[in-house]
Amino acid sequence: MSGASETSTRICEKEGCNQPGKYRAPKAPDVLDDFYWFCKDHVREYNQQWNFFHGTTEAEMNAQMSKDKVWERETKSFVDPEQRAWSRLGIEDPHQVLGGNATQNPGRVKAGGRKLPPTERRAIEILEAKDDWTKTEIRKAYKALIKVLHPDINGGDRSQEEQLQQVVWAWDQIKQSRNFK
Ligand SMILES: [Zn+2]
Numbered sequence: 001m002s003g004a005s006e007t008s009t010r011i012c013e014k015e016g017c018n019q020p021g022k023y024r025a026p027k028a029p030d031v032l033d034d035f036y037w038f039c040k041d042h043v044r045e046y047n048q049q050w051n052f053f054h055g056t057t058e059a060e061m062n063a064q065m066s067k068d069k070v071w072e073r074e075t076k077s078f079v080d081p082e083q084r085a086w087s088r089l090g091i092e093d094p095h096q097v098l099g100g101n102a103t104q105n106p107g108r109v110k111a112g113g114r115k116l117p118p119t120e121r122r123a124i125e126i127l128e129a130k131d132d133w134t135k136t137e138i139r140k141a142y143k144a145l146i147k148v149l150h151p152d153i154n155g156g157d158r159s160q161e162e163q164l165q166q167v168v169w170a171w172d173q174i175k176q177s178r179n180f181k
Pocket of ligand 1: 013018019038040041
C-alpha cells in the first residue's frame, strides 16, 4: 500500500510535520494512483488507520461498536476486578475452573488457593489463619486470640467482646468443617 521513494523532495503531509515525505500512501482504497507523501512515522500511522478500516463496512463497524458497548455494560456488573479480568479471558469462575490446587492464577492468590464456603473463608480471616492449616494449627491460633480477647483472661477488659464473639463463631465454623484435617 505504500513505498519509499528516495527521489522525492516532498515534505510529510501530516499537519505540523516537517520531515521529508519519502513514503507514499494511496489517498483512498479505490484511488490507488493518487498519493499522500509522509515521513516514516506518519506513513505508519496512516497505514494503521487504513488497515483498521479496510475491508470493514460501515454497518459492520457500527455493529462492532455497539457490541463493545454491550460488553462494557456486561463487564461493569462484575464487582471484583479479578473476576472481571478472568471474564475477559472467557473464564467466569476461575476458582471453579482452576480447582483446589490452582497455582496458575496470575491475580491475587489466596493462601492455599482453596475453594471454601464463604463462612469458612471468613472464619479463617477472623482467626488470622491460613486455609491450608490443620484444625490443630487453627485451634492454636484460636486459643491465642481468646487469650488476648477474653475478659476473664485479659483482666476484665470488655471492649473487645464483639471481636471475641467473632473469634468463637469462627472457630465453631472450622471445628465442624470437613475441609480441614
Ligand atoms: Zn511526518
